[in-house]
Amino acid sequence: MAINVTKLEMTLQQFVANASNVQGAALVSPDGLTLASSLPGGMDEERVAAMSAAMLSLGERIGRELNRGDIARILVEGEQGYGILTSCTEEAVFLILADHNAKLGVINLEIKNVIGELRKQLLGLAQPVGL
């Protein structure tokens, strides 16, 4: 089934527009390529994708090394907010950027909801693997 990139982009844009305190989102491949994104202005899409994939790989590596099992989520918390990486499909990782007022419980629910939609668009109903 062909992937409708426009639809993916629209889903991300709607997510960023509607989810509380979310500033940006991107769908990236494990090789660091952007599949779709809706990021704040001035943010380099390619760099974000490469960084996200790098963080994902390192997270998985650390998870294995520390016997943490499959990694569900990678969270970066800074003074300005959060960066959260969540598995989407075997070939796609979902990144969201949220401000420091974001409530993590709400954000996690929002992510769960949108990932279901993104999975359908990417692979029909692909099973999440890794991360």
Add this chain to the structure above:
Amino acid sequence: MNVEPLSFMEAIVRRVQLNEQDKELLKQEADWGKTIAPQMADIFYDYLGRDEEMNAILNAKEGRIHRLRETFIQWFYEMFTGIDGWGKAYADCRWKIGLVHVRTGIGPQHVVPAMAVVVTAVGQQLRRDHKPEVLSDALSKICMIDLAFIEQAYSEALLQETGWTQALFQRLIAKGAAQV
């Protein structure tokens, strides 16, 4: 492991243009190479020993410098023999040497100038012994091949430790370099 040593070596052999004449010449001069190997080892480790950082690495464990010196002599001789005609055994051996460099913390920034010292010293010895200049060229090519293995071993170790693919690594550093 992302890199298959023999394929990697074949690619580098093409790039440095090591040809059959070079290989034949090196084999013919293998005895000469064996004779001068200890002298080259002295020059190599004398040079490295004068570098504070390298000196610390070389002497971090008792007997390391002695073992490395013996390895150097063998390595130097093998550049002339090619072990199995610069085939799989040679590639595997050079790959292992590269990994040893990674483990001991001897990086390309140490090895590259040290290799240049060896190339210069061999060239001088070659002229003293009235050997053909083409032998110097052939040896330089082999040195570059072995150097490429050491550099590649560093990349490989990084990829293994981080779980990054080669494509991701290249993308990441290319994007990073663009910001510098």
